[in-house]
Amino acid sequence: MRVIVLGAGIIGTASAWFLNKAGHAVSVIERQPGAAQETSFANGCQISVSHAEPWANPAAPLKILKWLGREDAPLLYRFRPEWLQWRWGLAFLRECMPARTIDNMRRIVAIAEYSRQTLQAVRAETGIDYDHLTRGILHFYTDRKEFDHSLAAAKLMREFGCPRTSISADEVVRIEPALAGLRDRIVGGDFTASDESGDVYKFTTGLAKKAGEAGVDFRFGTTVTRLLTEGTGASAKISGVEVIDAHGVHRVLRADAFVVAAGSFSVALIKPLGLDLMIYPGKGYSATYAVTDPAAAPTVSLTDDGYKLVVSRLGERLRVAGTCELNGYTRELNRTRCEAITRRTRELFPDACDYDNPAYWAGLRPLTPSNVPYIGKTGYANLFLNTGHGTLGWTMGCGSGRAIAEIISGHTPDVDFAFTRLPRRRRPLPAARAAQA
Numbered sequence: 001m002r003v004i005v006l007g008a009g010i011i012g013t014a015s016a017w018f019l020n021k022a023g024h025a026v027s028v029i030e031r032q033p034g035a036a037q038e039t040s041f042a043n044g045c046q047i048s049v050s051h052a053e054p055w056a057n058p059a060a061p062l063k064i065l066k067w068l069g070r071e072d073a074p075l076l077y078r079f080r081p082e083w084l085q086w087r088w089g090l091a092f093l094r095e096c097m098p099a100r101t102i103d104n105m106r107r108i109v110a111i112a113e114y115s116r117q118t119l120q121a122v123r124a125e126t127g128i129d130y131d132h133l134t135r136g137i138l139h140f141y142t143d144r145k146e147f148d149h150s151l152a153a154a155k156l157m158r159e160f161g162c163p164r165t166s167i168s169a170d171e172v173v174r175i176e177p178a179l180a181g182l183r184d185r186i187v188g189g190d191f192t193a194s195d196e197s198g199d200v201y202k203f204t205t206g207l208a209k210k211a212g213e214a215g216v217d218f219r220f221g222t223t224v225t226r227l228l229t230e231g232t233g234a235s236a237k238i239s240g241v242e243v244i245d246a247h248g249v250h251r252v253l254r255a256d257a258f259v260v261a262a263g264s265f266s267v268a269l270i271k272p273l274g275l276d277l278m279i280y281p282g283k284g285y286s287a288t289y290a291v292t293d294p295a296a297a298p299t300v301s302l303t304d305d306g307y308k309l310v311v312s313r314l315g316e317r318l319r320v321a322g323t324c325e326l327n328g329y330t331r332e333l334n335r336t337r338c339e340a341i342t343r344r345t346r347e348l349f350p351d352a353c354d355y356d357n358p359a360y361w362a363g364l365r366p367l368t369p370s371n372v373p374y375i376g377k378t379g380y381a382n383l384f385l386n387t388g389h390g391t392l393g394w395t396m397g398c399g400s401g402r403a404i405a406e407i408i409s410g411h412t413p414d415v416d417f418a419f420t421r422l423p424r425r426r427r428p429l430p431a432a433r434a435a436q437a
């Protein structure tokens, strides 16, 4: 089959890799000049099955209310006159119900575990160098109430098969001695030895290069302007994608199947077809520092619960990422939020890095209310989704790519996950009818 993948972030690139391995002729359309230039560029770099507890959980609504209007809040909801944001907010509240949270956790653990194993296999096969470390993820707490809450979550995670172990403050410092200066404030932690870290950009660009050598046709600098349809009812399908290339030339590309992997921008691409994705962009920040004293910088990937920041050592660099702002598609860097990251990192590891020359970055997490991604089929026979990976796209990336390749090839992926079947609205928007070709 000939397959076109829309988007070359970690999700689109992993999809292309596995589709190629399954014997399909694959093209990837990407508006940027290379792979992984948007959300998969400078994230927290954790492969964290242990973070399967979604943001939508019973404790979330109260916390978000408390944080409203605070410029340095870990999660900031800026109200906008925007229908999608309000619908998304209501759906998020529904996912905070205890039973929904537990079910979402179970599904996320399943796909994330499958994905981590898949990543390990790809690493062994390709030898891609991405500054990875297999030293686990250590989550530490400075608030007694938050730590007590984490005990139940860790127990649940163990029941779902993720070995997240609750530990004492002394054990936290034994596992990561760079945290010794904070010992008196840490009240406990949890450790997941099987989790990993590594540079998502280096991995994705490395995989794109290998995929290109294996025959995948990457069309960089090319923007998808719309999807074209043919047929009606059950026989409706996608006939092609209209693109504009780097020279401003419009053309239509045809294929047997199409995969939407355009992150937060997937929503607008398929809305005219009568397909409603509940994805809202969650702006997050990262700061990257040059390590000046390797012994003072952590090597175990960390999660600082109080500040909702994650820390990953990438060779001679330290990446610190976190916070979320629900405020449309802007990627503008807010100074207050950037400086809050540097202040906290300097407090944790005062002598480890050059804090005077940080590289700040912002990206848009494609957030579903449940943090469960859309992977699977749609109401158009040959249109598939691989999007909405929210806070865990790097963690779930390789597994999602492998799963969509299995589905397109007519097989059932070997993972206990409810794959998507997104129906069409009964009355597509007028724009969809206009897109018939």
Ligand SMILES: Cc1cc2nc3c(=O)[nH]c(=O)nc-3n(C[C@H](O)[C@H](O)[C@H](O)COP(=O)(O)OP(=O)(O)OC[C@H]3O[C@@H](n4cnc5c(N)ncnc54)[C@H](O)[C@@H]3O)c2cc1C
Binding pocket: 006, 007, 008, 009, 010, 011, 012, 029, 030, 031, 032, 035, 036, 037, 038, 039, 040, 041, 042, 043, 044, 045, 046, 047, 048, 222, 223, 224, 225, 261, 262, 263, 264, 265, 266, 269, 282, 283, 284, 285, 286, 310, 321, 322, 362, 363, 364, 365, 366, 387, 388, 389, 390, 391, 392, 393, 394, 395, 396
């Ligand atoms: C601050 C921060 C920290 C994070 N930390 C972690 C972490 O530690 N671990 C983890 O697992 N996840 C983390 N994430 C989440 C993770 O980065 C994302 O889930 C993941 O990168 C999403 O990948 P994607 O391929 O879906 O989207 P993207 O990487 O955004 O890729 C989508 C691609 O589609 C292209 N595109 C869009 N529209 C078009 C169009 N019309 N035509 C052509 N191309 C188009 C874009 O240019 C882009 O390259 C973090 C995210 C943020 C913001």
